[in-house]
Amino acid sequence: MQVRSVTITSFRNFEALTQQFAPGVNVFFGANGSGKTNLLEAIYALCLGRSQRGVADTVLLRDGAEVYRLAGELTTDSRSTHVAVAYQKGGRRKITIDEVPVRPAELFERFCAVAAGPEDSAILSGAPSQRRLFLDLHLSQHSQTYLKELVAYQRALAQKNAALKGRMDASLFDDQLIDYGSAITLRRAAFVRELREASRPYYRDISQGEAFDMQYSPELETDPECDDIAIIKAAFVEQLERNRDREMYQKTAVVGPHRDDLAISIAGFPARTHGSQGQWRTAAVALKLAIYRMLTDKRRMAPLLVLDEIFAELDDYRTSALISGFSGFEQLFLTTAVEPPEPLRTNATRFKITAGRVERIG
Ligand SMILES: Nc1ncnc2c1ncn2[C@@H]1O[C@H](COP(=O)(O)OP(=O)(O)O)[C@@H](O)[C@H]1O
Numbered sequence: 613m614q615v616r617s618v619t620i621t622s623f624r625n626f627e628a629l630t631q632q633f634a635p636g637v638n639v640f641f642g643a644n645g646s647g648k649t650n651l652l653e654a655i656y657a658l659c660l661g662r663s664q665r666g667v668a669d670t671v672l673l674r675d676g677a678e679v680y681r682l683a684g685e686l687t688t689d690s691r692s693t694h695v696a697v698a699y700q701k702g703g704r705r706k707i708t709i710d711e712v713p714v715r716p717a718e719l720f721e722r723f724c725a726v727a728a729g730p731e732d733s734a735i736l737s738g739a740p741s742q743r744r745l746f747l748d749l750h751l752s753q754h755s756q757t758y759l760k761e762l763v764a765y766q767r768a769l770a771q772k773n774a775a776l777k778g779r780m781d782a783s784l785f786d787d788q789l790i791d792y793g794s795a796i797t798l799r800r801a802a803f804v805r806e807l808r809e810a811s812r813p814y815y816r817d818i819s820q821g822e823a824f825d826m827q828y829s830p831e832l833e834t835d836p837e838c839d840d841i842a843i844i845k846a847a848f849v850e851q852l853e854r855n856r857d858r859e860m861y862q863k864t865a866v867v868g869p870h871r872d873d874l875a876i877s878i879a880g881f882p883a884r885t886h887g888s889q890g891q892w893r894t895a896a897v898a899l900k901l902a903i904y905r906m907l908t909d910k911r912r913m914a915p916l917l918v919l920d921e922i923f924a925e926l927d928d929y930r931t932s933a934l935i936s937g938f939s940g941f942e943q944l945f946l947t948t949a950v951e952p953p954e955p956l957r958t959n960a961t962r963f964k965i966t967a968g969r970v971e972r973i974g
């Protein structure tokens with residue numbers, strides 16, 4: 613898919629802006645704080661109705677403004693669609709596709725975008741919840757059923773936790789947790805197996821041969837390779853039984869995929885404790901490129917690729933290895949605070965950003 617143009621009103625540090633974009637590589641460069649990440653955020657939010665940084669609408673609203681609006685032409689299979697996302701202070705986000713109001717989830721179903729940026733190092737360096745967030749976001753883009761199961765699981769989990777806190781019968785919710793939770797565990801296992809195979813070659817190529825590995829570590833005591841839902845369910849039932857007193861005592865549900873993690877290693881060591889900033893950045897980009905490829909296959913459309921400052925902290929070899937892969941993408945947007953590296957000066961459309969203004973320079 614591609615974003616042909618955007619019109620931005622009162623979003624972050626942009627007051628009013630209309631800008632055309634090109635197929636292939638679009639580079640935004642400019643000083644720190646000029647609005648490069650904000651422009652990527654506007655493009656991403658137009659595609660998926662949410663910020664890639666996961667922040668609230670009130671933060672996106674330009675300081676002092678009451679309403680922000682993003683509108684633009686998105687193309688998939690050379691069919692053009694007009695999309696608009698608007699938010700009024702105190703209200704809810706309103707989304708239209710070709711002037712027809714739609715649910716937010718509709719954008720998620722129709723369009724696809726993958727973003728990589730500095731915040732992704734947290735996938736490697738952060739708490740398990742960061743890795744679950746990463747899995748959930750991309751698995752939801754990969755499978756609509758997963759998203760439904762996840763929402764249902766989270767609802768049942770919240771009800772169970774409320775019951776435990778109120779000293780009520782919490783076991784009422786266990787059947788739902790077992791059903792949805794086992795399905796989630798199974799899908800995560802399959803997704804991580806595929807992601808492992810897809811990301812290792814990217815990591816190796818960008819890093820000149822360093823090893824990268826990942827394993828699903830489900831909270832349920834099952835083999836992460838297990839693909840039999842009956843076995844997963846049985847393990848869930850058994851562990852719930854064994855932890856019943858502990859759940860009552862701690863007043864919180866301790867068994868289930870809401871406690872899952874990923875075990876990731878770089879150059880043979882656990883990424884979280886032993887990795888360097890540059891290795892985390894490399895791994896995050898390798899994971900996102902692998903996700904991009906998996907989504908291209910699954911969705912039968914090339915997602916939009918949005919890369920924020922991905923060269924920061926990478927050495928020259930890693931930078932050129934990354935750039936050499938860029939010609940394979942239908943459309944990608946990237947930011948850099950310094951002059952773009954040489955190959956991007958000739959093979960990309962470049963935009964200079966200065967304090968919320970955008971100028972195409974080549
Ligand atoms: N809601 C907002 N209203 C007005 N200005 C904002 C808002 N959010 C961020 N900014 C401004 O945007 C700038 C940061 O833009 P950003 O795109 O992150 O910079 P960079 O070009 O370094 O990526 C800051 O100067 C900040 O003050």
Ligand SMILES: [Mg+2]
Pocket residue numbers: 648649650920921947
């Ligand atoms: Mg930035």
